[in-house]
Amino acid sequence: MTGRRRARTAVALLLMLGPAAGGAAAPPAPQGSAAADALAYALLKQLVEINTTDSPRGNVTTAAEALAQHFRTAGFRAADIHVLGPSARKKNLVVRLRGSGTHPAVLLIGHLDVVEARREDWSTDPFRLIEQDGFFYGRGTLDMKGPDALMVAALIRLKREGFTPARDIILALTADEEGGAANGVEWLLEHHRALVDAQFVLSGDDYSVLTEHGRPLFFKLVASEKIYADYQLLVTNKGGHSSEPVPDNAIYSLTRGLDRLAAYEFPFELNAVTREYYRRLAGIETGQRSADMRAILREPSDPRSLARLSQDPVDHSITRTTCVATRLAAGHANNALPQRAQAVVNCRILPGHSPEEVRQRLVEVLANPAITVGYLASDGTLLDKAPAARGFAPPPLLPEVLNPLDELVAETWPGLRVIPSMSAGASDATHTSAAGLPTYTFSPLTVDPDDDREHGRDERIGVASFYQANEFMYRYLKMLTAH
Amino acid sequence: MSARVTSAIAFGLLAAAPLAAAPQAAMSDAAAQAMAHEIYQELVGINTTDSVGNVTTAAEAVAARFRAAGFPAADLAVLGPNERKKNLVVRLHGSGKHKAVLLIGHLDVVEARREDWSTDPFTLVEKDGYFYGRGALDMKAGDAIMATALLRLKQEGYRPSRDIVLALTADEEGGCCNGVDWLVRNHRALIDAEFVLNHDGLVGYSITSEHGVPQEFALSASEKTYADYQLTVTNPGGHSSLPRPDNAIYQLAEGLINIGRYAFPFELNAVTRAYFERMAAVASGQTAADMRAITRTPADAAAVGRLARQPDINSLMRTTCVATRLEAGHANNALPQRAQAVVNCRILPGHSKEEVRQDLIRVLNDPGITVRYVADDGTISDKAPQQPALAPSPLLPQVVKPLESTVAALWPGLPVVPYMNSSATDGIYTRAAGLPTYGVAGIAVDRDDVRAHGRDERVRVAAFYKGNQFFYRYLKAVTAQ
Numbered sequence: 001m002t003g004r005r006r007a008r009t010a011v012a013l014l015l016m017l018g019p020a021a022g023g024a025a026a027p028p029a030p031q032g033s034a035a036a037d038a039l040a041y042a043l044l045k046q047l048v049e050i051n052t053t054d055s056p057r058g059n060v061t062t063a064a065e066a067l068a069q070h071f072r073t074a075g076f077r078a079a080d081i082h083v084l085g086p087s088a089r090k091k092n093l094v095v096r097l098r099g100s101g102t103h104p105a106v107l108l109i110g111h112l113d114v115v116e117a118r119r120e121d122w123s124t125d126p127f128r129l130i131e132q133d134g135f136f137y138g139r140g141t142l143d144m145k146g147p148d149a150l151m152v153a154a155l156i157r158l159k160r161e162g163f164t165p166a167r168d169i170i171l172a173l174t175a176d177e178e179g180g181a182a183n184g185v186e187w188l189l190e191h192h193r194a195l196v197d198a199q200f201v202l203s204g205d206d207y208s209v210l211t212e213h214g215r216p217l218f219f220k221l222v223a224s225e226k227i228y229a230d231y232q233l234l235v236t237n238k239g240g241h242s243s244e245p246v247p248d249n250a251i252y253s254l255t256r257g258l259d260r261l262a263a264y265e266f267p268f269e270l271n272a273v274t275r276e277y278y279r280r281l282a283g284i285e286t287g288q289r290s291a292d293m294r295a296i297l298r299e300p301s302d303p304r305s306l307a308r309l310s311q312d313p314v315d316h317s318i319t320r321t322t323c324v325a326t327r328l329a330a331g332h333a334n335n336a337l338p339q340r341a342q343a344v345v346n347c348r349i350l351p352g353h354s355p356e357e358v359r360q361r362l363v364e365v366l367a368n369p370a371i372t373v374g375y376l377a378s379d380g381t382l383l384d385k386a387p388a389a390r391g392f393a394p395p396p397l398l399p400e401v402l403n404p405l406d407e408l409v410a411e412t413w414p415g416l417r418v419i420p421s422m423s424a425g426a427s428d429a430t431h432t433s434a435a436g437l438p439t440y441t442f443s444p445l446t447v448d449p450d451d452d453r454e455h456g457r458d459e460r461i462g463v464a465s466f467y468q469a470n471e472f473m474y475r476y477l478k479m480l481t482a483h
Numbered sequence: 484m485s486a487r488v489t490s491a492i493a494f495g496l497l498a499a500a501p502l503a504a505a506p507q508a509a510m511s512d513a514a515a516q517a518m519a520h521e522i523y524q525e526l527v528g529i530n531t532t533d534s535v536g537n538v539t540t541a542a543e544a545v546a547a548r549f550r551a552a553g554f555p556a557a558d559l560a561v562l563g564p565n566e567r568k569k570n571l572v573v574r575l576h577g578s579g580k581h582k583a584v585l586l587i588g589h590l591d592v593v594e595a596r597r598e599d600w601s602t603d604p605f606t607l608v609e610k611d612g613y614f615y616g617r618g619a620l621d622m623k624a625g626d627a628i629m630a631t632a633l634l635r636l637k638q639e640g641y642r643p644s645r646d647i648v649l650a651l652t653a654d655e656e657g658g659c660c661n662g663v664d665w666l667v668r669n670h671r672a673l674i675d676a677e678f679v680l681n682h683d684g685l686v687g688y689s690i691t692s693e694h695g696v697p698q699e700f701a702l703s704a705s706e707k708t709y710a711d712y713q714l715t716v717t718n719p720g721g722h723s724s725l726p727r728p729d730n731a732i733y734q735l736a737e738g739l740i741n742i743g744r745y746a747f748p749f750e751l752n753a754v755t756r757a758y759f760e761r762m763a764a765v766a767s768g769q770t771a772a773d774m775r776a777i778t779r780t781p782a783d784a785a786a787v788g789r790l791a792r793q794p795d796i797n798s799l800m801r802t803t804c805v806a807t808r809l810e811a812g813h814a815n816n817a818l819p820q821r822a823q824a825v826v827n828c829r830i831l832p833g834h835s836k837e838e839v840r841q842d843l844i845r846v847l848n849d850p851g852i853t854v855r856y857v858a859d860d861g862t863i864s865d866k867a868p869q870q871p872a873l874a875p876s877p878l879l880p881q882v883v884k885p886l887e888s889t890v891a892a893l894w895p896g897l898p899v900v901p902y903m904n905s906s907a908t909d910g911i912y913t914r915a916a917g918l919p920t921y922g923v924a925g926i927a928v929d930r931d932d933v934r935a936h937g938r939d940e941r942v943r944v945a946a947f948y949k950g951n952q953f954f955y956r957y958l959k960a961v962t963a964q
Contacts, residue, residue, distance in 0.1 A: 226724070230815045239937035241621075241686055242827040243707070243906035244794040245805035251824070252743040252806065255736035262733035313725040324726035325733065326819055327812030333593045334657065334711045334807055334825045334857070335906075336936035340599070343732070344815050346723040376815070 033471055036157050040470040043070065043149035045129040048138035052113045054180040061085070063112045064093035064173060067152055071095050074156045082195060085184060090175035092184035094195050097155055099165035099481060103400075106480065107170045107198035107437070109185055109428055110148040110205065111177030114140040121457045135460040143454040146461050146469075147204030147443040148173055154474040165481030172196055177205070177428050179378070185428040189435045200398060201432040201439040206423070209413065209446040209465075216416050219409045221402075222441035224273050224394035224422040225429060226321075227349040229386060230376035231362060232342055233257065239339035250341035251330050257366040258325050258343060264365045266321040268296070268306055269350055273394040273422060274318055318422065321358060323347040344376070351393050355386035394422070395438030404479035405442070412444075412472055444472040510635045512952060518634065519951040522548065523627035527607040527616040531591045531653075538653040538662075539569035541590045545630050545651060549573050552634045560673065563660060568653035570662035572673050575633055577643035577962060581881075584961060585648045585676035585918070586633075587663055587909055588626045588683065589655030592618040599938045613941040620942050621935035624950065625682030625924055626651055632955040643962030650674050655683070655909050659860055663909040667916045676918060678882055680961075682954070683908040684924035686935035688942075690897070691795070692927040695943065699765060700890050701902035702883070703922025705754045705875030706914075707802070707829040709907030710836040710867060711857040712843060714738065720820035731822035732811050738847040739806050739824060745846045747802040749787045750831055751778065754875050754903045755799050761900045795930060798905035802839060804828040825857065829905050832874060836867035873911065875903070876919040885960035886923065893925070893953055925953025 050063045064083045071081050076095060085091035093112075099105070117126035117139040124130045126139035136146070155171055174184025188196045208220045235257075237250035270278070275297060282293035288308065295305035296319070310316040323345050330341035347358050355375060362373045375386035397420060409418050429439040446465040453459040510518075525544055530536040542561045549559055554573060563569035571590075577583075595604035595617035602608045604617035614624070633649055652662025666674050681703070690697045716738075718731035751759070756778055763774035769789065776786035777800070791797040804826050811822035828839050836856060843854050856867035878901060890899055902922070904910070910920040927946045934940040 228816070238934075240933065241906055241936045242805055242807050243686075243803070243829050243904075244798045244933070245803050246794045249743065249805065251739060251809055254809075255739045255743075255806075258733060258736040259740055262730065262736070313727050317725050322724070322726050324723055324730065324818065325812075326723050326815055326817060328732055328735075328809040328819075328822060330806075330810075331808030331825065332596065333936065334827050335709070336593055336807060337805065338807055338809075339938055341809060344812065346815050348724050 036153060036474065037467050037470060039156060040149050040153040040466070043067070043152050044136065044141070044146060044466070047112070047145040047149055048129040048140055049127055051127050052140070053116050054113060054176065054178065055116065058113070059089045060112050060175040060184075061089055061091035064091050067093050067173060068095075070152065070156060074159050076159060084192070085175060085182060086187055087175075087182045090180065090182040090184070092172060092174040092188060094188065094192070095155065095171045097159055097165060097169040097171075099168045101168070102483070103167040104199035105168035105170050105197065107172060107196055107201045107432070108151050109172050109174065109201060109203045109432065110144055110151055111175070111184070111428060112145070112148060112173050113175050113178050113180065114143070114145070115178050115455045117457070117459075123458050126459070131463060134463050136463055136466060137458055137460045139459055141459050141461045142207065142445070142447065142452075143459070144205050144443070146445060146466060150443070150466075150470055150473040151204055153470055154477050157474050158477065163478065165477075166483050167199070167481050169477060169481060170196055170198060174428070183428070183431065185431040189431055193435075198437060200395070200401060201429070201437045202401070203427060203429050203432075203439060203441040204443040205427045205429070206441045206443060207445040207447040208442040209416070209444060211446055211448045214448070216413050216446065218417050218419045219405075219413070219444075220442065221405065221418055221420045222423045222429070223397060223420040224351060225391070225427070225433075226351070226422065227353075227355060227391040229347045229349055229355040229358060231323075231345045231347065231359060231386070232374045232376050232382055233345060233362075233366065234340065234342045234372045234374065235370055236340050237338060240337045242335045242337050245337065250338040253368060253370050254328075254330065254341040254343060257368055257371045260367060261323065261325065261345065261362070261365055265310075266323070266361070268301060268319050269321075270297070270319065271351060271394065273420065277318070317348065321347060321349045321353060323358065323362065349391055351391040354388050354390045356388045357390075359386040389434070392433040395433070395440070398438065400480070401440055404476060408472060408476050408479060412468070444469040444476070510638050515631055515635050515955065516948050516951060519627050519631040519948070522630050523614070523624055523947070524607040526590070526623040526626055527618055528605060530605050531618070532594050533591065533654065533656065533658040534594060536591070537567045538590045539563070539567055542569050542571040542651060542653075545626070546571050546573070548630065548634065552637050554637065562670070563653060563662060564665055565653075565660045568658065568660040568662065570650060570652040570666060572648065572650045572666065572670070573633065574649075575637060575643065575647040577645045577647065579646070581645035582677035583646035583648050583675065585650060585674050585679045585913070586629050586958075587650050587652065587679060587681050587913065588622055588629055589653070589662070589909060590623070590626060590651050591653050591656050591658065592621070592623070593656045593936045595938070595940075601939050604940070609944060612944055614944055614947055615939055615941045617940055619940045620687040620926070620928065620933075621940065622683050622687035624926060624942055624947055625684070625687050628924075628947075628951045628954045629682055631951060632958050635955055636959070641959070643959075644964055645677070645962055647958065647962060648674055648676060652909065657859065661859065661909070661912065663912040667912050671916075678879060679910070679913045679918045679920040680882075681908055681910050681913070681920055681922045682924045683910070684922040684926070685902070685904060686906055686933065687924060688926040688928040688946075688950075689922060689924045690894070690927035690946075692929050692946075694929065695927070695945075697894050697897050697927045698930070699762065700886075700894070700897050700899045701922075702878075702886060702899055703902045703904045703908075703910070704878055705752075705832060705902075706873075706904035706907055706910055707798075707831060708834075708836065708872035708911070710828045710830055710839060712804075712826045712828065712840060712867075713855045713857050713863055714824040714826060714843075714847070715853045715855070716822045716851055718818065718820055718822075721818045723816045723818050726818065731819040734849065734851055735809075735811065735822040735824055738849050738852045741846050741848060742804060742806060742826060742843070745804075746791070747804070747842070749777070749782060749800050750802075751782075751800065752832055752875075752903070754901050758799065758900050758902060761898065765898050793930075795905070795933075798829060799903060802828060802830045802834060803905070804839070804843065829907070830872055832872040832903075835869050835871050837869045840867045873914050876914060876921060879919055882919075882921055882961065885957060885963075889953060889957040889960050893949065893956070923957065924950060925957070926950035
């Protein structure tokens with residue numbers, strides 16, 4: 001997930017409880033899993049040791065070409081392997097495992113690029129895969145060369161078995177998800193739609209088995225995202241000497257505006273997903289909290305119940321768009337009245353609303369024409385207006401995606417539930433959703449959220465978890481495309 | 484305040500004293516203007532900000548002119564504790580009848596960003612009857628004018644009745660190495676004098692005008708104390724996708740709103756009381772009535788409120804504090820772990836920096852906001868100094884009488900009024916060293932167009948040249964007998 005958007009709430013939107021209807025026969029024992037693990041390890045090691053940062057040292061094309069070679073060796077036809085992109089260093093790999101054509105294709109996406117890592121910040125060389133104390137260490141082990149290796153390994157394993165899926169399985173491993181000029185998913189959808197077109201999309205860009213002190217809590221399936229948006233509030237003033245203060249002061253204008261923003265709450269709003277979330281959760285929670293969840297689901301909802309629930313920052317964020325001031329800068333000298341005062345306001349926008357709509361709401365809330373509200377694009381560009389496109393409504397939870405997931409999760413982690421969730425951040429799923437493709441994000445890696453080292457130093461994944469996920473991914477793809 | 488001060492406050496307008504007889508090799512007014520302009524232009528063009536500028540370059544540039552004009556090497560010194568912050572000290576020898584007069588001016592300027600300005604701040608631009616540039620007012624105009632006066636006197640072969648020492652210095656606007664402070668401490672003999680004339684005046688000017696028409700000449704004899712405070716709020720922070728009610732930025736904002744609303748108590752001292760009494764006679768209508776009303780005991784609150792709407796007058800009547808800087812947060816997508824503001828205060832004589840720090844704590848009314856004192860060198864401490872601000876300088880006749888005569892000759896009818904600076908100048912160091920210090924600058928600036936430290940800082944072209952003429956004549960008058 002991108003740095004500015006790696007936000008993820010523990011906002012678990014409980015939708016489906018328990019495994020799907022039982023009775024499914026136990027799957028055949030995995031064949032050749034030792035060989036499959038060896039392949040997954042080799043792929044992970046190779047990927048981690050190719051620097052794919054958005055810097056002169058990084059090269060995504062090298063990683064794409066290396067993987068393409070694995071597919072060629074495994075017997076994929078040249079016509080089904082494409083390495084392509086708008087920049088020599090930022091090429092993407094698209095591979096297709098041909099199916100029977102019973103159903104339209106499924107597209108798997110993962111990004112090959114990683115964020116920067118400095119040797120001096122790390123305990124080990126971030127661009128070497130190191131196995132130590134039961135973990136694989138290296139930049140991208142979690143975000144997301146681990147998940148990339150799992151998807152590649154599964155596809156090669158299926159190919160080697162001679163498996164014919166009921167639908168084509170397309171894998172796109174891409175550039176610049178973490179930032180940069182050449183986002184691969186966006187570029188492929190715009191320029192090579194036929195190559196990646198699918199009925200739905202599975203992204204591997206989030207770990208799914210959340211644990212607490214090693215105990216799995218639930219399996220998170222991200223099915224909806226809030227939109228991330230940064231705004232810049234700016235007040236300018238002619239300034240002057242601070243020995244003669246005047247009432248019109250850029251800092252005071254800004255702080256009065258921020259005071260109004262702090263007091264403002266965006267309207268309470270539930271959508272189909274969050275409504276279902278509270279309906280289900282009310283049955284699990286007890287006492288006042290359970291009653292409050294029921295009360296906010298009624299029409300009209302009970303404002304006191306909402307106020308009580310909203311004291312929890314997670315519930316507060318599920319039930320509304322949020323905007324919060326995260327940065328301030330003002331003035332240029334201690335002894336000069338400020339000529340400029342600015343703030344960054346970070347918003348997480350509910351599906352169905354646009355960044356421009358929120359920008360206009362901010363203007364209303366600030367209630368001072370002297371405070372201009374600009375939109376800060378992801379590349380840092382400041383724009384007068386924000387995008388008018390609305391956040392995507394959550395896609396329908398397709399049974400063909402969920403049923404096999406439920407089944408396999410229940411088998412792998414008995415008692416664990418799949419919980420569709422809404423992410424407060426955004427990933428490449430934004431681009432596939434924008435193209436009208438229902439997108440679901442999961443990767444069967446087990447991570448304690450308190451030990452989430454994505455983008456941080458000493459990024460790591462558990463060795464046992466990696467091999468368990470390798471088996472899971474292979475079996476899931478097989479079940480997904482069995483009929 | 485001594486009786487001597489109060490009596491000296493009642494200035495009469497004296498007839499213009501005849502100036503010295505025509506010198507041997509008199510420089511024409513036109514040539515003096517050209518010289519002042521040339522130095523002014525050169526100085527504005529040298530970036531002397533604390534960040535990337537170099538005061539030594541400016542000091543050397545002016546020194547070169549004195550050398551060329553025949554000042555002996557023994558009377559010229561470029562010296563200081565830091566390579567980028569050297570000061571120029573130059574001496575024009577007099578007859579020794581009286582102890583020297585020291586002229587001070589600072590060469591450094593506050594920061595200026597090209598994108599905030601209409602013109603390049605480090606180029607002197609003449610446009611629409613104004614000179615624009617960083618330091619155009621504060622105070623490279625004054626530096627150029629003082630240097631020109633000394634060069635002109637030298638060229639004329641003028642022999643003053645006392646040595647005239649000029650010190651052009653570093654870091655008045657802040658920085659490691661305040662030049663006046665350093666010279667007073669380390670080279671007292673070099674700059675020792677009976678009294679000091681500081682061309683910083685108010686901020687580089689002494690004459691307040693309205694639409695270009697001079698209203699009064701303020702003789703700065705006292706000043707407020709300068710103090711910076713740092714306000715800090717800390718918070719555990721967190722991810723911005725999950726905002727919480729407790730937020731460092733909002734907490735700081737609320738505190739600053741309280742500061743913005745607060746007015747320190749109205750208070751007059753001997754100098755400001757005399758100022759308002761004198762100004763009441765000059766002003767008209769409601770303003771004159773209000774000035775009279777605030778000098779009565781008790782002062783009329785409505786009159787105080789009306790006068791306080793004028794920022795320059797407001798700052799004479801009370802200590803002021805204003806937020807000048809903000810900084811908070813470390814990433815757009817993270818809740819701020821720290822929010823900080825700088826609050827700049829100008830404190831009336833008789834009050835201490837620690838007293839004002841306590842006032843701020845009371846006004847902020849939030850124990851979560853810590854208030855620390857920021858010293859001139861940037862050091863931050865939990866408490867501020869306790870000693871009250873310095874008393875005004877006595878109004879010496881050898882300073883005041885020539886001033887009245889010169890002002891009367893150049894601006895007939897313009898009142899000279901004693902003044903307390905709301906801005907701090909290097910006069911605090913000379914006063915602290917026991918040298919009576921007076922802010923005197925013959926530049927006129929409109930009351931509502933003081934752009935010192937701001938964007939598009941400027942001075943009227945005519946005001947610059949008249950200020951140049953004034954200072955030469957005043958300096959001659961001060962050293963005539």
